[in-house]
Amino acid sequence: MKTTIFNKYSFNLLGLVVLMLTTVSCVKSKDIQKLSGNAQGTTYHISFWSPKKIDLKATAKNIEVEFARIDKQLSNYRPDSAIEQFNAMLSDQPQTVDTEIVSLIEQARAVSIASNGCYDLTIKPLFELWGFTKEALSPPTEATIKAAMNNVGLGQLEHLDANHLRKHNPDLKVDLSSIGQGYSVSRITSLLEQQGIKDYMVEIGGELQTRGQKPEGQPWRIALEKPLSGERTLHKIITIQRTTPLAIMTSGTYRHYFDVDGKRYSHILDARTGKPVTHTTVSVSVLHTDPTLADAWSTALLCLGKDEGIKAANKAGIAALFIEQQGEEFNEFSSDGLAKLEQVSIK
Template sequence: MLGACDQPPSLTTLSGPAQGTTWNVTFWKPGGVAVDAVKQDIVDELARIDSLMSNYRPDSAIERFNRADVETSLVVGEEVVDLIAKAKTVSEASLGCYDLTIKPIFDLWGFSGQQLSVPSKVELRNRLDKVGMDHVAPGSNGTLSKSRSDLQVDLSSIAQGYTVEKMAGVLESAGIEHYLVELGGELKTRGHKPGGEPWRVAIERPTPGERSVHKVITIRRDAPASVMTSGTYRHYFDDQGRRYSHVLDARTGRPVSHDTVSVTVLDQDPSLADAWSTALLCLGADNGRAVADRHGIAAFFIEEVDGKLNEATTSQWREMSGIDID
């Protein structure tokens, strides 16, 4: 019989609000850790990221950039510049379907909290003139400029993944090597549970009006793994018998109309996984799988056809080692 000193360490769980959703971290460390200090460091890091990337804070770096004049070189910080550079690579790979400057179109449809409505073709055409990542120019020393004064950048499709990475960094700075970090359903794991059991995370069943588990991913490797999922089934509205998703194709300004309802991406880099899950959802399974295979992206697609859920995966997903899905 094991004595008290032989018992494996217990899991510690911390949580709180952030970015309009909630965050949760579960971790353990041999010998223990100063839990209150870890939580405060996470809260401080979340506040710092908010001050850089929040579109809901007029004083954030990205919102100051959104209000800046044409050709004004504004300091936003290297982190923001680097994230935009990553997003540009994904945007180009998606043939422009994914674009951080979609915010004016997003607002036009009412998905930013305005009245939800279907815009006219003229309204869409006028707003589309304001969209395009080629209008954003990175400079030196953490600066950005733009070639249109009405250009708006929304980092939300990549910032949550980045935030997950920074939260994990807080844990690692405290010497924690075994953890699961989650923010709004976006996840990163490292290591395993105290008894050697693997971390297990769920893919939600993409059905409006209910919350249930569709698949469970078991991560049997200790190396870092990020799991990011995007879906069309949570934010939408119906008009005259037609459903409009909040996932917009930046090339047309219209919600996607394919049958893909969920995309999960696994990658070591949470920021890239976050951006790619959105980009592949924009493209849909038929086009997205080919793009993902060209770029070595491990992706799991769910389509809804005639009320039935169908699954598809990329070659990189099928070749993953140490990760099971059932």
């Protein structure tokens, strides 16, 4: 399940409900070093091994410091974060912004364009309008949706250079929740790699990346949960034979929704319409070398749904697994990129 400290409402806001990904291992625990804890409103689990001696306490401290640094940069729940200070500046003049934030926005912008605008970092006003930030849904009128849409759209945010952005609409606000956790995975794996660790599995709130193998040469194996709202059941096992880095990010709709007057409202909002999606796609898993992009793409493809999503994934060369629910049945559909992904099996 994916929640993140980047926004205290992100569990509801972005509908990024990850199908719980867990390791399946038969290797003796003494062969693998493990670190775990709480961060970003969820838990993290790190498994690694190295032929060289690693200072586990120092590694754990470095990870803690990096989580705190990311929180101060990207969290929408705290007014003193860099992104919230940018949001609070009600100006249409150029603003100096950290390169890290500009880079994340531009990566998300590319995915937004590829999704024809379905995925957008500025969609928060619509979630607030629909009541998804609270415990009760409040279906808005067409007029109020139209008014809220005036403050939605990355097209109103201009990229000037690596350190400068300009809001053409001063009321525009950016929420990095849908890309921040994948970015956090990339930052933590970088810390491990800087110490020469080449065999690891890093998981934050169900979002993860692997590299290398287990100590005795076995592949990393990841369990993918069946997309059921009332239970947790094993659905698939992803076996990763490749030794190069691979991220697995999953977004889903099946745990967070509202039922009102016999109609189900998904927490996934289409930024093009300002309304919840109506398709039957309940989860999308993206496998990619870059966890940041995988995070954004899993959200974008879930927003699009299977039909539009497969077209977008195929065009961009994204390896993705779509699951659709028809009554009690779950049907799977793959992008072309998933079939081409070597040394990875899903059974």
